[in-house]
Amino acid sequence: MSVFGKKLKKKNPQAKLGKLERRQALAGYSFVSIWLVGMLVFTLIPMVQSFYYMWFKIKARNGLQFTYVGTQNLTQIWIEDPDFIQGIASYVWQTLLQVPIIVVFALIIAIMLNGKIKFRGFFRLVFFLPVIIVSGPVMNMLVSEGAASIPALNTQAVVSAFDTFLPTAVANQLGTLFGNMIMTLWYSGVQILIFLSALQKIDPGLYEAAKMDGGSGWECFWKITLPTIKPMILINAVYTVIFLSSNEQNQLINLIKTAMFSATAERGYGYASAMAWIYSILVTAIVLIFFALLGSKKDVYDRMVKKRRKLEKKEMRAARRVERRSARNAKRIEKQRKRGKFRTYDGSGDY
């Protein structure tokens, strides 16, 4: 039987697709082909091209003139462009600080809106509003007029308070964050909706069962709500990172654009390509960090089952060891007894 099974398994992948399957696959390709062409023309080829540009100085004078310079663009960024390097540092800090704030804030609001409250529609309306109006120039206007900070919040005090126990660089970043707190919170409109619709799909029976067993609301949150919406937390975190990275409040992308059209011969397309590659590697790294932090593939139940199995295996091994040892001992005792070394009680009564 097993031989048979093996043969089948080997044969199966090489088997020709049925007529229907082939036709289906063909239809699938025909539906996807439009996107595939676009992907090739507008993403993959430009990606390779800009990787190629990175190693050249490019002059845009009747067509592009390439001069190979090796890693000069990269070293030039590192040495001559303090704005960009500082921009990177503050971008990384801001993103790592803002993403958790936005996600946690969105979760809190979603949980509050998910409860039994009146005017839920109205509140949803309010919290989603910023999605409609956030655009780079509008944000810049509001920030420059000082409308972006919470009025009663003294940013200076916050900075000096943090300064006492944190490094100055971090404290300054926190200060910037608090200065633009409303803007940060404004970026959480879509995330609130995603959380809200995830929360509404949790089976209320789960909560009922937990309450029967005496679970409090707090426990329900940690044991039911959070594990269930964990995938959504990851989605929201990634969405937030991408949103922040393509947002015009972000100085880096503006620097890349200015470098692209810089009139000096030292900059231009090649230099900007190098910048763009550094930047995109950075963004990808941040996304990967959040994947690593939040993206455990198995859910809690699976993990617990696995843990339990491991424990069982361990116990079984220990039990087997004990058994083996006792068997060995029994054999030894038997041998010794045969030799007549000691007499054991055999239940006959005359000991």
Add this chain to the structure above:
Amino acid sequence: MMAQGITKEKIHRFMFGTKEKQGFLKQFAVYALLIAIGFVYLYPVFYMFSTSFMDQADLLDASVKWIPSRLYIDNYIDAAKSMDFWASLLKGFVIAGVPTVLSVITCMITGYGFATFEFKGKKLMMALLIFSYILPSQVTMIPTYVLYSNMRLTGTIWAFVLPALVANGLNAPIFILIFYQFFRQVPKVLLEAAQIDGAGYWKSFFRIAIPSAGPAILTVFLFCFVWYWNESYLTELYVKGIANSNSFWNNLVIQLKDFDSSFESRATTGGTMTSLNESVRMAATSLTILPLLIMYFFMQRHFVESIDRTGITGE
């Protein structure tokens, strides 16, 4: 004695609630928190509108904080003149609308293809899709710009239309995934029945899938439109054409970006306009967001319920 005891208990129950019913205190706290956060949330918008109606004297007067002493609409008139409001509004609708329509169509076709058929390399393509979402557009921006300027397409709307035509427009991966999720929920039996009745794959797509996809189409359309409308970085680069200063394609967002300089230059040549101050800038900002705000108040139900209906969060 007895009566008092009962009332005490009642008060306690009223304040802190029972297992089944939320207490008054908790409910009060939730409402207070929501209202407070809501106010903070809307603070910039309130500030913007109230400042935009102030005249010079009100701005300088420290006693006028929120409510202007009189409704002063000259700010709006000045700002609208400087932004060339009606023309920019119309251009904005074209710049956002045309790519949106194309994007919806092509993303729907792609999402349907991924959701309905099994073919080799599908997993790889899906991975590619997500990768293209994570990849910042700055990487592909420079060669794409070179491509467009070789084809003499910078400064025209083609620079937005072409990517949308091949399902690679702004945030297209999100829309493809929305359609993918949506079409996966359409019962396969329906499509099979159509095929037994002799419909081809494309015919069953047009006859069955599209008519059932109303909610998803609406969601994608709204989000796509809003995102295209608010996108200023790429619009400035491609559609306006960063190199040519007096370009035809200026939408409101771009006008707002250059507002300070254009207002100053108009004020010096025109002579009669007021000088640039906060009120005018805020009036310009209000004018920029007003079209979408009006649209939002009419379509708000579709916006806030959209994410539920597309099943992004899984069933």
